[in-house]
Amino acid sequence: MNSFEDNRPNPDELLVSLINEEEKSKRGKLKIFFGMCAGVGKTYTMLEVARAEKLKGSDIVIGIVETHKRKETSELVEGMEIVPRKKYEYKSTTVEEMDLDAIIARKPQIVLVDELAHTNAPGSRHTKRYQDVQEILEHGINVYTTLNVQHLESRSETVAQITGIIIRETLPDEIFENADEVEVIDLTPDELLQRLSEGKVYTPERSKEAIENFFRKGNITALREMALRIVADRVDKQLHDYMQQKRIKGPWKSGLHLLVAVGPSPYSGKLLRWAKTLSYSMGGDIQAIHVETLHKLTPKESGQLHKNMNLARQLGIKIRVVTNYDVVKGIVDFAQKENVTHIMVGKPRVRNLLSMFRLGNFVNKLIRFSGNIDVYILGSDESAKDRFKDRVSIPSFTSNIRQYLTISILVALTAGASYLIKDLIGYQVVSFVLLFLVSILAIFYGTGPILLAATLSALIWNYFFIPPQFTLHIDKPLDVLMFVMFFIIALLNGILTSRVRLQEKNTRVREARTHALYQLTRELSMATGIQEVSKIAVRYIHKYFNLECAIILKNDLNKLDDHVKHETNIKFSENELSIAAWVFRHSSKAGKYTDTLPSTIYTFYPLTGINENMGIIAVEHTHIFTQGEEQFWEAFISQISGKFEREYLRSAARKAYKLTESEKLYKTLFNSISHELRIPVATILGASDSLLSQAFPEETRTKLYSEISIASIRLNRLIENLLNMSRLESGRITPRLDWCDVHDLVHKVFETLSQELQPFQPSIVIPTDMPLVYIDYGLVEQVLHNLVLNATQNAPAGSNIRIKFFYDNGFLTIQVMDRGKGFPEAELNSVFNKFYRGKDATAGGTGLGLSIVKGFVEAHQGSVIAKNRSNGGAIFTIKIPVKISEMDSLKKHDD
């Protein structure tokens, strides 16, 4: 099965390689001039290549190059454009560093950046120069750089072992692996030594010192071999990638999946490096696992674990954290799920019997459970302190003195009480009483105290109860058996209970986290609007992480905007805001406890949605997250980011909808209005033309005049409607409330519409005790006007138009009823829509009147509904919440 699969390119891998290609094409290319050690001429070669490129016409500048005052190198620098270095004040001295921003702003084709593994001065944006280079590459600028083999993270330790010099400046292997081009600068050891002695590398005094310390022939040879091997591996891997990309069937090496277990031991580092090297030579992929048990790590262990995790990441090893009460179970479960073929664990140093027991236990268990997965156990390093503990599966003695004391007292008291009634119950029953006590205690106390309780009660029982009393000697074989059984049962009982407890605690923590996440998800799902989401996010982070945080979101221009900051009192400095912007652009965290700009007090995390970044969240950490916390935090943040993204998408969709709506509106408006405008204008033009060109009899003239007048009124009405509509659309309608006598209102409307109302029989119903109402006179007049006008346009001449006012319980009701045809039932809901026109509406309407009615009524927080009357005709009912005045008291005031 395996071999069969091995022969085919895995589609996922293919996809990854394609994606890599695509991403790479947008990025600048990285070329590394790679050597075994200083002095082989990397910088020199790099400059030579650069000059050649320049001659070819490339736009090439020097970002930073250290000539080390070597004559040949300095000559090559001359005539090249150099980006001025940036100066940092650090502890009263000035440090010069490469000016990252200046290079990005200059945007050359190629930039030379010497010494990729360099560590930047404090205060720079990134701690490491390779991070600067990454950023330059992201801006599409190609980079030439130099690197020595000893600076590769995976090799640094070996180099230290060979040369005895500890390498501090290291960089992740990933950078090297992902470089587009690696040019090896090779020199035989003799040639190098020759150069050294000629003083071409260091000044003569320093050369001597260097040859004696570092540049011993044996060292150089080892370093050379290492460098060449790495490049050979790389070539091999490239071939592999190439074949995969071109879908060449070939000797697929792999199908090998390595898993390396990482703990809080300083020794894990070595294990990781070794595993990485092994994965290279085996050609398999590799991931690391850390099993988080309930054992609480000391701050020191925590720090070490953090370091190990970072190392793993730097080595390009993906790290996964699982929670399990048992390390072995955690590793094996994960390995089986992920189809791991090889598990690598470190062998802890055997220091004493107990640790040997533990080791045996751990290794045996691993081998027993791992089934057909190969297990590698790597020998330990004597220099590394043995801090490896198989957590939880072996009891840990972490309970404090007080617990031991309490336990002892409780056992003593119980034994004492039993002693008093021992004649009554017999000494054998006492053992049950004590056993019972131990079981009870196991519920409340840790393993240590329980072991003590078991031992203590066994001894007490033996000494005080089993005949012969007051000796540890036991007469009867039966009692011996009972004693042994008692001891074993007490012990097992205690340990099992304690393990169950731990497991339970473990589950509780996990459950609490799951619950928190669930709660968060639920609240987020119900939240609407960015503001509310922010509020929930901040509240939950405070609740579950006890951290103060600030959220900065992007604005419409896709830029981080300090004004779009939410729910916080934190004020960021310019500098901190620029970190935030950086985090947003690069989707990676920065600030305290990270590699990028660690000198600030906040840690900035990107809020990364599925498609794009939403913004950042900044927190003020009080301690480094444990791995479990980190995972929990990431889950939290991803929920929040996801929700932000959905909110953004929703608002974008809303905007798009509004846009199409307004386009639709524009079209309708255009169609409707152009027609409505042209008709009266045509009438006016036609009639006036006739009047001007011909002498008509008096009667005809009058008719033409009245046509002009009617057309003008119609035109005027249309303009009024449009103006009102635009007032409504702009949302600028705020009712100017004033006391109003509804009689006035009706009178005014009837006066303006007297012409239109001529053929009808209007009736008005206003109760005698109708109070003054507090409304916008102008708006309500327009409402009534439009409704009455609508009635005159739809009802047959001679019919009754009825207008009814009444006040009831805080609401003013206005009803306008006609005896027209009414509305088709299906259209009752749409009569207030803009440009709604009844199917057989008379000419001369825009369909704006009723929508203005609705708008104006709603401006009063009121409602309007249209219905058909049972005996035919339409009825409009308006309800507006109003204040009313106390008329009676007013009258009294005057009389």
Next chain:
Amino acid sequence: MINSDPILIIDDEVQIRRLLEITLSANGYKISEATTGKEGLTLAATGHPALIILDLGLPDADGLEIIKKLREWYQKPIIILSVRNSEDDIIKALDNGANDYLTKPFRTGELLARIRVAIRQSQVAPDEPILEFGSISIDLTNHTARRKNELIKLTSTEFALLALLAKNEGRVLTHQYILKEVWGMGYTEQTQYLRVFVAQLRKKIEDNPARPKLLNTESGIGYRFGY
């Protein structure tokens, strides 16, 4: 016409000026025209107009400013003729001393009626003791009013209101102005008083209180007395 003084039209729209000229001339008024605020002020000072028709949206000056400047010395009626139709604009213009207000588009018949009333009003001797409006007569000295010669029972506030409106016949009085004059400075926001008393007054003086002819409402602005 009784008056030989011209009517001054200050408007920058030539079509409106032409329309007014034709209409007003045909009705026997003399006309003088200005197209800018500055020109208008000069003509108002030199031409002794009997009445000024003013557009608020002039190219060189704000209409409200022109009213203020005119009102420093000019006593005769000013009628505003403007496209600005917001209640705020109208109230401001009236408060600054304009007598009347018509929004464009307007009906010429309406404008002529307003002009007639305004001119007549400006010619009435201010200390006329008895004012007559159809069947209504108001005796300002004795604080009494009669309808068809019958005494109307009026409270003192009602009479004060009626007298104020009647003395300013044809002129639009804003709510604030009326409240200030009848009730006092502290009452300018108490429009409900005004509404109640207007309703009561209408019942006493109008033939049909539901369709008032004398005490007219100017929507959202105030009241105007007279036919």
